[in-house]
Amino acid sequence: MPTGSADTPEPRAPRPGDGGDAEREREQQYLTMLHDRLDQLRATASTELAQVLLRDDPEPGARADRDALAARHADQVARFDAVRDRLLFGRIDMADGERRYIGRMGVLDPDTGYDSLLIDWRAPASRPFYLATGATPLGVARRRHIRTVGRRVTHLDDETLDTGALGDGVLGLLTLDGLGADGSDRGSGARGALAGEVPRDALVGEATLLATLGAQRTGRMRDIVATIQSEQDRIIRSDRDGVLVVDGGPGTGKTTVALHRAAYLLYSRREHLARRGVLIIGPNPAFLRYIEQVLPSLGETGVLLSTIGDLFPGVRGRSAESTLAAEVKGRSIMVDVLGAAVRDLQRLPEQPLEITVADGVARLDETIVVPARAAARLTGRPHNLARPVFVREVIAGLTRQIADRYEASIDEVDIPDFVDDFMLWPDTDAAREHQNDSTAVGADWSDTALAAAAAASERPVLDAADLADLRRDLSSDPRLAEAIDGLWPLLSPQALLTGLFADADALGRAAPELTGDERAVLLRPPGQDWTATDAPLLDEAAELLGDDPRLAIDAAVSAHLERRERIEYAGGVLDILARGDTEDPDGEVLMASDLIDADRFGERHAEIDARTTAERAAADRGWAFGHVIVDEAQELSPMAWRMVMRRCPSRSMTLVGDVAQTGDAAGTSSWDQVLDPYVGQRFVLERLTVNYRTGAEIMEVAGDVLALQGRGLRAPRSVRRSGHAPWRLAVTEQELTARLADLVAEEHNACGGGRLAVIVPTARRDQLAGLARALTDVVPGAVPRDGAAGGGAAGPDPEQPVVVLTVRESKGLEFDAVIVVEPERILAESPRGAGDLYVALTRPTNRLGVVHVGELPVALGRLRPRLVMSEWMPIGPSQGG
Numbered sequence: 001m002p003t004g005s006a007d008t009p010e011p012r013a014p015r016p017g018d019g020g021d022a023e024r025e026r027e028q029q030y031l032t033m034l035h036d037r038l039d040q041l042r043a044t045a046s047t048e049l050a051q052v053l054l055r056d057d058p059e060p061g062a063r064a065d066r067d068a069l070a071a072r073h074a075d076q077v078a079r080f081d082a083v084r085d086r087l088l089f090g091r092i093d094m095a096d097g098e099r100r101y102i103g104r105m106g107v108l109d110p111d112t113g114y115d116s117l118l119i120d121w122r123a124p125a126s127r128p129f130y131l132a133t134g135a136t137p138l139g140v141a142r143r144r145h146i147r148t149v150g151r152r153v154t155h156l157d158d159e160t161l162d163t164g165a166l167g168d169g170v171l172g173l174l175t176l177d178g179l180g181a182d183g184s185d186r187g188s189g190a191r192g193a194l195a196g197e198v199p200r201d202a203l204v205g206e207a208t209l210l211a212t213l214g215a216q217r218t219g220r221m222r223d224i225v226a227t228i229q230s231e232q233d234r235i236i237r238s239d240r241d242g243v244l245v246v247d248g249g250p251g252t253g254k255t256t257v258a259l260h261r262a263a264y265l266l267y268s269r270r271e272h273l274a275r276r277g278v279l280i281i282g283p284n285p286a287f288l289r290y291i292e293q294v295l296p297s298l299g300e301t302g303v304l305l306s307t308i309g310d311l312f313p314g315v316r317g318r319s320a321e322s323t324l325a326a327e328v329k330g331r332s333i334m335v336d337v338l339g340a341a342v343r344d345l346q347r348l349p350e351q352p353l354e355i356t357v358a359d360g361v362a363r364l365d366e367t368i369v370v371p372a373r374a375a376a377r378l379t380g381r382p383h384n385l386a387r388p389v390f391v392r393e394v395i396a397g398l399t400r401q402i403a404d405r406y407e408a409s410i411d412e413v414d415i416p417d418f419v420d421d422f423m424l425w426p427d428t429d430a431a432r433e434h435q436n437d438s439t440a441v442g443a444d445w446s447d448t449a450l451a452a453a454a455a456a457s458e459r460p461v462l463d464a465a466d467l468a469d470l471r472r473d474l475s476s477d478p479r480l481a482e483a484i485d486g487l488w489p490l491l492s493p494q495a496l497l498t499g500l501f502a503d504a505d506a507l508g509r510a511a512p513e514l515t516g517d518e519r520a521v522l523l524r525p526p527g528q529d530w531t532a533t534d535a536p537l538l539d540e541a542a543e544l545l546g547d548d549p550r551l552a553i554d555a556a557v558s559a560h561l562e563r564r565e566r567i568e569y570a571g572g573v574l575d576i577l578a579r580g581d582t583e584d585p586d587g588e589v590l591m592a593s594d595l596i597d598a599d600r601f602g603e604r605h606a607e608i609d610a611r612t613t614a615e616r617a618a619a620d621r622g623w624a625f626g627h628v629i630v631d632e633a634q635e636l637s638p639m640a641w642r643m644v645m646r647r648c649p650s651r652s653m654t655l656v657g658d659v660a661q662t663g664d665a666a667g668t669s670s671w672d673q674v675l676d677p678y679v680g681q682r683f684v685l686e687r688l689t690v691n692y693r694t695g696a697e698i699m700e701v702a703g704d705v706l707a708l709q710g711r712g713l714r715a716p717r718s719v720r721r722s723g724h725a726p727w728r729l730a731v732t733e734q735e736l737t738a739r740l741a742d743l744v745a746e747e748h749n750a751c752g753g754g755r756l757a758v759i760v761p762t763a764r765r766d767q768l769a770g771l772a773r774a775l776t777d778v779v780p781g782a783v784p785r786d787g788a789a790g791g792g793a794a795g796p797d798p799e800q801p802v803v804v805l806t807v808r809e810s811k812g813l814e815f816d817a818v819i820v821v822e823p824e825r826i827l828a829e830s831p832r833g834a835g836d837l838y839v840a841l842t843r844p845t846n847r848l849g850v851v852h853v854g855e856l857p858v859a860l861g862r863l864r865p866r867l868v869m870s871e872w873m874p875i876g877p878s879q880g881g
């Protein structure tokens, strides 16, 4: 594959004795050429965008084309802007002399139109960059990582994979390893810091990788396209269509891999996924903020990020609730509870209701409602959609009742038996006598009765038209309508759930399997904010209820009215045009109304749905996504899984998580268990084994806590040592807040002003919220806004220099330094306390401290007592080992 053209600088192969500067200069020229090309492409796209936007297309079809074209150009411009930073990051020199430059997007040579100046990292031709090793070079002689800042090349890191293929150049190249723009040897310095647990040859681009990992955190996750490791690459590019589970310990890159997989799929299956969209589910809003930049930086925007609590359209499930309530609401038994709650609202009348219609009186009682309810239930339709059947059966029952009564009243007329005989045998003596003298037999019957009886024997008392009238009268009776509303109300999911949780009796009837305590924690007055665990229940309720037909009717009516308005408006416009036309003296000009009628003219004013796929998907509960990615998937409850699976009928999914980190009491410890109801055993499990985040010193401590779970789980191997021993400090209850404030300032300083988190037990959150605010005095720029962790319902803002978080809020995040407060309480606070403490301990990249008030958990015995940095003296009483 050629690179460069006659006009573009062609970096020549380095020779022995070449300095790093010369080589870097050549790469600089190449990078400059790429940026120039990108600038040209961007300029062309934005000119085309402007031209398209100025186009005046009256025809709806042409307008739709125009809008699609405009969207495409706008997308291109956004993409060019997004990939500008670190546009080029790698190069591979193949053993056969071919050279490939790898970057964030593909750039073609404008002269040939097909030669690649830059290959997209997702293209198959880039793959050897990520996979080649000394043992399996895949035809790669040399791999070069090119580090850049803006448009400037700052550093080159070379790895020689096939020395034979490089010939004489090898020595010269090896001298380049890890040379920075200032000549400093940063890369090889990082080499020396390796934990020794991860084999060096298992790492791709080790120097660049370690430089990246050692960098200070910004509070936003960055993409890792330059340093994807081979075990990660395999997952990112997996062609698996069904469910792919990625399991791995903390810091193994599960989130990162999931995001890069989304980008890869959007590249490799663009057409399908652009239409159906990709959904990424994360554990909390702060986490979504933390990762939201990654896909745009890879040039991808068609993705919906959501928490479980926000996935039900129109609802933001963010309010806090007790652990027990959350656990109970996540159980799959809630499907039955909701089903029973719906059936409970399909009622029988407490009192019969008498309704007078026409000349008859109908009685609405159990004899009518029981069969009507049975017929409606038998349809198997959701509650709201079965309602018309219920209504129809009630009205039919009442109509029958009236008709039967009417007939019966005729039967009650005392007609002697022989009357029928007259009808049958009109030529008998008695009949003849009767015709001559109606009183001859002394009967009290009349001609009318005789006629009625005769008619009754031949046809129904009420004909079809009478019955239709009756039905109509019944249907429009307001008392009956009100009664039916009470017996089979139209329900929204919100109304169902609010009603159920506000009514202890209703809950008792719907959930007899729950204990009294479990039901008690579910009770709450109406009007409360939704919680995250409400969203799956609302979704389930929506399934049981079906759409409210009134909404569809309202929508149809308003669409109709809108259309009529448009047509009336268009008619007016045509009238004006026509009036103008009639003034045309020669009368030969075609009138506007000759060409188009008001209907069609009005339609042209119809608005095209300009929302993106992600926006449309977010508003539509029934949307089926092309691919769904779930992060921290171990936390999802059975009810949450049901909601997620509904969003992805194709089961094209990537689920990433760590069953050792499960903190939610409704979460899982087994992928088999979770997936069995949906795909049985038809899923692929991949494991990530290397921790890229947390230094080995911290992982040793975390490993002891992991062992508490007693499931034989192993902590992942760290890729590096941080050089900082994690510490512990005992404080009294009285001094906790003040000591913490000092410690935060010291640690923040010690990590060079990076990002610091104080992770606290939930019970301490409110008390220590003030701490975050007080820190504005000691830590410039820390938590300037309200809220314990700086975010209120939306959660903490990980970009703040210092945040105070509960373990749950810290899920998926990382910081340069972390202080864990009261590990003993975190352990005790939930049935999955050991998992929670493991999560808390594995959030830092470099520095960890533990502050305890009670006894230090034995599993933390490895921690060293904290020393006063200036004096190297222990501070405060030291407990627990």
Ligand SMILES: Nc1ncnc2c1ncn2[C@@H]1O[C@H](COP(=O)(O)OP(=O)(O)OP(=O)(O)O)[C@@H](O)[C@H]1O
Residues within 6 Å of the ligand: 209, 212, 213, 221, 222, 224, 227, 228, 229, 232, 248, 249, 250, 251, 252, 253, 254, 255, 256, 257, 658, 661, 692, 693, 811, 812, 813, 814, 842
């Ligand atoms: N190949 C890589 N190159 C550079 N950085 C990497 C690589 N893989 C992972 N990282 C970094 O390691 C850190 C941890 O990654 P990530 O958050 O994806 O791990 P995780 O497995 O989801 O962790 P957790 O389960 O604890 O939330 C991140 O800073 C990420 O950018």
